[in-house]
Amino acid sequence: MLSDASEQELTQRETELAARFVEIKARGLRLNMARGKPSLEQLDLAGPMLDLPGNNNFRDAEGTDCRSYGNIDGLPEMKQFFSGILNCPTENVIIGGNSSLAMMHDSLLRAYIWGVPGGDAPWQEQGTIRFLCPSPGYDRHFKITELFGFELPPVDMTEQGPNMDQVESLASNPSVKGIWCVPRYSNPTGVTYSEDVIQRLAQMQTAPDFRIIWDNAYAEHHLVSRSTPLGDILAACNAAGHPERVLMFASTSKMSFAGGGVAAMAASNPNIADARTKIGVRTIGPDKLNQLRQLQFFRDLSGLRAHMREHARVLKPKFELVQEILRRELGGKHIARWSNPDGGYFVSLDVPDGCARQVIAVAKEAGVTLTPAGATFPHGLDPNDRNIRIAPTFPAPEEIRSAMEVLALCVELVAIRQRRAT
Amino acid sequence: MLSDASEQELTQRETELAARFVEIKARGLRLNMARGKPSLEQLDLAGPMLDLPGNNNFRDAEGTDCRSYGNIDGLPEMKQFFSGILNCPTENVIIGGNSSLAMMHDSLLRAYIWGVPGGDAPWQEQGTIRFLCPSPGYDRHFKITELFGFELPPVDMTEQGPNMDQVESLASNPSVKGIWCVPRYSNPTGVTYSEDVIQRLAQMQTAPDFRIIWDNAYAEHHLVSRSTPLGDILAACNAAGHPERVLMFASTSKMSFAGGGVAAMAASNPNIADARTKIGVRTIGPDKLNQLRQLQFFRDLSGLRAHMREHARVLKPKFELVQEILRRELGGKHIARWSNPDGGYFVSLDVPDGCARQVIAVAKEAGVTLTPAGATFPHGLDPNDRNIRIAPTFPAPEEIRSAMEVLALCVELVAIRQRRAT
Numbered sequence: 097m098l099s100d101a102s103e104q105e106l107t108q109r110e111t112e113l114a115a116r117f118v119e120i121k122a123r124g125l126r127l128n129m130a131r132g133k134p135s136l137e138q139l140d141l142a143g144p145m146l147d148l149p150g151n152n153n154f155r156d157a158e159g160t161d162c163r164s165y166g167n168i169d170g171l172p173e174m175k176q177f178f179s180g181i182l183n184c185p186t187e188n189v190i191i192g193g194n195s196s197l198a199m200m201h202d203s204l205l206r207a208y209i210w211g212v213p214g215g216d217a218p219w220q221e222q223g224t225i226r227f228l229c230p231s232p233g234y235d236r237h238f239k240i241t242e243l244f245g246f247e248l249p250p251v252d253m254t255e256q257g258p259n260m261d262q263v264e265s266l267a268s269n270p271s272v273k274g275i276w277c278v279p280r281y282s283n284p285t286g287v288t289y290s291e292d293v294i295q296r297l298a299q300m301q302t303a304p305d306f307r308i309i310w311d312n313a314y315a316e317h318h319l320v321s322r323s324t325p326l327g328d329i330l331a332a333c334n335a336a337g338h339p340e341r342v343l344m345f346a347s348t349s350k351m352s353f354a355g356g357g358v359a360a361m362a363a364s365n366p367n368i369a370d371a372r373t374k375i376g377v378r379t380i381g382p383d384k385l386n387q388l389r390q391l392q393f394f395r396d397l398s399g400l401r402a403h404m405r406e407h408a409r410v411l412k413p414k415f416e417l418v419q420e421i422l423r424r425e426l427g428g429k430h431i432a433r434w435s436n437p438d439g440g441y442f443v444s445l446d447v448p449d450g451c452a453r454q455v456i457a458v459a460k461e462a463g464v465t466l467t468p469a470g471a472t473f474p475h476g477l478d479p480n481d482r483n484i485r486i487a488p489t490f491p492a493p494e495e496i497r498s499a500m501e502v503l504a505l506c507v508e509l510v511a512i513r514q515r516r517a518t
Numbered sequence: 519m520l521s522d523a524s525e526q527e528l529t530q531r532e533t534e535l536a537a538r539f540v541e542i543k544a545r546g547l548r549l550n551m552a553r554g555k556p557s558l559e560q561l562d563l564a565g566p567m568l569d570l571p572g573n574n575n576f577r578d579a580e581g582t583d584c585r586s587y588g589n590i591d592g593l594p595e596m597k598q599f600f601s602g603i604l605n606c607p608t609e610n611v612i613i614g615g616n617s618s619l620a621m622m623h624d625s626l627l628r629a630y631i632w633g634v635p636g637g638d639a640p641w642q643e644q645g646t647i648r649f650l651c652p653s654p655g656y657d658r659h660f661k662i663t664e665l666f667g668f669e670l671p672p673v674d675m676t677e678q679g680p681n682m683d684q685v686e687s688l689a690s691n692p693s694v695k696g697i698w699c700v701p702r703y704s705n706p707t708g709v710t711y712s713e714d715v716i717q718r719l720a721q722m723q724t725a726p727d728f729r730i731i732w733d734n735a736y737a738e739h740h741l742v743s744r745s746t747p748l749g750d751i752l753a754a755c756n757a758a759g760h761p762e763r764v765l766m767f768a769s770t771s772k773m774s775f776a777g778g779g780v781a782a783m784a785a786s787n788p789n790i791a792d793a794r795t796k797i798g799v800r801t802i803g804p805d806k807l808n809q810l811r812q813l814q815f816f817r818d819l820s821g822l823r824a825h826m827r828e829h830a831r832v833l834k835p836k837f838e839l840v841q842e843i844l845r846r847e848l849g850g851k852h853i854a855r856w857s858n859p860d861g862g863y864f865v866s867l868d869v870p871d872g873c874a875r876q877v878i879a880v881a882k883e884a885g886v887t888l889t890p891a892g893a894t895f896p897h898g899l900d901p902n903d904r905n906i907r908i909a910p911t912f913p914a915p916e917e918i919r920s921a922m923e924v925l926a927l928c929v930e931l932v933a934i935r936q937r938r939a940t
Contacts (some may be wrong), residue, residue, distance in 0.1 A: 143573045151565045163561040163775040193615045195801040202800075205627065209666075220642065236802070243799045244631075260877070327695040353585040356807040377665045378624075379617040380658070383570070385778040386805065 125463030215305030232472030286437025298332035425504030547885030637727030654894030708859025720754035847926030
């Protein structure tokens with residue numbers, strides 16, 4: 097254990113690690129653990145979709161010609177498909193383009209310019225707007241609200257979801273207009289929000305135009321056969337008398353092709369009606385041929401789930417490898433803590449405070465690229481300089497093994513150097 | 519000629535027409551001349567695209583795997599393709615999703631919230647914003663600027679494009695921030711902007727953040743083999759010292775599948791850099807597989823033009839039929855004027871002032887649906903109640919024949935009734 101080690105023991109270990117580091121550096125590795133994107137094997141699983149819908153096969157179940165304009169909020173079957181993923185009535189679903197992030201961006205932009213159903217005024221007329229950022233979280237979420245100029249109070253992440261004492265306290269201020277949530281296999285911590293967190297999010301006192309951005313990006317992305325169930329936030333908000341509070345999102349990008357999938361949002365009827373009206377001014381309609389393609393390939397929720405079990409077959413050994421190396425190299429040393437998620441795309445690694453930036457820099461020197469330090473916090477600033485996001489989905493197992501060995505070595509080396517310096 | 523006719527002649531003609539109207543009404547027609555969308559034959563021409571890109575064929579010419587994230591502004595080949603359509607350098611092109619309308623909407627929204635390169639302040643901070651609407655024009659353009667709450671001064675359309683005396687006079691007011699333009703085969707008049715109009719648009723005095731929305735929706739949609747060339751607005755703006763003034767748009771929606779195409783914008787480097795940055799916060803990237811699909815099908819500009827000649831083969835007889843019936847039924851009667859476009863999707867019909875709404879209502883009674891009266895003017899209000907938009911692309915020739923005969927009859931009937939009432 098680092099804290100019990102003598103100065104002599106520390107010196108000796110640092111010398112060993114530094115020697116290994118020199119050796120590794122000489123190998124000229126080029127490894128990347130930063131990319132939260134599907135592996136080629138996962139993409140190959142959807143290969144047959146590249147031939148779809150096929151010539152003369154352009155009508156959906158209702159006979160709609162998907163080659164022409166229309167269906168501003170998507171094909172009925174596609175809405176049904178997403179109602180299964182998002183666990184809500186079909187009528188509450190709007191299908192978008194290829195990007196759920198764009199749907200979130202646009203939802204917040206509409207709130208900013210025109211306000212939301214049940215709100216008193218557009219956010220742009222309400223002075224400083226604050227948006228809660230459970231952290232570590234998803235950098236692209238935070239960047240949207242940064243672009244809009246909102247203040248971004250961070251909220252701690254716990255094993256159950258965001259720290260609800262902090263959330264409740266902050267959300268009672270009417271300038272706080274929402275919170276970013278990845279409720280299942282949260283990016284990067286892997287946490288699935290508990291029922292208690294969901295109930296408190298639904299019930300807490302907020303401004304009437306407060307919105308939970310419920311990005312269920314990993315709704316079907318399990319690594320285990322029996323996954324933790326996720327509570328029903330829409331029902332909870334309804335029961336709490338706050339039916340307009342939540343906007344839910346999902347997409348098939350990480351189920352079919354990254355950037356070539358279909359995105360959807362779901363919310364209460366007034367929220368959906370408001371969104372539909374404004375989306376209908378922005379565009380004549382979404383790409384229905386890609387909706388048809390996805391429907392033909394997945395068929396239904398059960399087909400999708402079978403497909404995602406194939407994804408798990410590819411991903412599970414990669415995630416297990418990350419655990420194996422971290423346990424072997426850092427286990428019992430009390431230097432670092434890491435998540436062991438049941439799904440999603442990331443492992444979250446916490447190193448000693450003040451070390452993350454240095455670990456990432458040293459790993460880079462040895463040829464291993466990691467997500468930039470701080471990326472998982474608003475404005476890219478990790479106040480404790482502690483969190484590192486590991487993305488094991490894309491690299492091949494042998495690359496993961498090498499990269500994780502380098503990373504573990506860098507963690508220990510930087511931790512010892514910090515220890516000796518203090 | 520109506521104006522020379524005696525009361526007795528008018529009465530007799532009205533009786534004849536009214537009798538024919540009763541007869542037609544009894545047929546229970548259900549015809550629609552309102553839909554500006556491609557016919558099934560046009561869509562069938564792109565049928566092979568429904569099999570593309572094909573399994574194991576997911577890389578572009580540079581080897582990019584189009585199944586995954588990346589290329590925020592599109593595939594290089596797709597940019598090159600649109601640089602040909604929009605007549606500009608490849609580096610000035612951004613590829614979007616399926617909707618050029620959405621790209622226009624978002625461009626104006628960015629100007630509203632954050633301002634534009636070379637502008638002093640976001641439009642939202644500048645009080646009343648005015649946007650010029652050459653009319654008759656495209657209803658969906660006007661609706662975007664209506665939604666944003668801008669004032670929408672109409673500008674007359676001439677045979678050369680918008681009335682530039684009016685435009686120059688209005689645009690000198692710094693609250694006027696832009697103008698909607700469909701420069702080739704304008705919707706619905708079919709006019710292609712003259713070189714003089716283009717030069718005056720480029721050279722006139724405006725606010726620094728004035729933007730020409732140059733919606734080249736019908737760039738390649740010729741009905742004739744030798745089409746009127748369209749001047750180079752980007753070069754004209756550059757030469758005039760207003761390089762940031764124009765934002766150009768196009769899409770393959772009306773070349774491949776309506777709503778299943780690829781959209782693009784092009785503008786000066788600062789405009790493109792600004793757009794790219796903010797688009798990069800909104801989404802991880804566009805659907806590259808659809809870009810690849812379109813590229814594989816069209817191959818290049820010359821392939822696209824060959825394809826569009828096939829479209830013309832389908833559409834030309836339909837447009838000729840409209841001319842034939844209008845000439846036969848209304849020619850020489852001095853009741854109506856209509857356009858005879860060399861391309862695009864519409865014929866614009868002007869009936870006597872105060873008659874358009876009534877003609878459309880009476881035609882509806884006889885089973886012929888037309889674009890709602892006023893739709894081609896801001897706020898849906900045609901100040902002269904004169905313009906009717908005819909969309910001949912979708913219906914079959916026999917439907918066009920019947921519908922146009924009904925429409926011509928309704929025009930004459932309503933005109934005579936108006937004449938007798940005054």
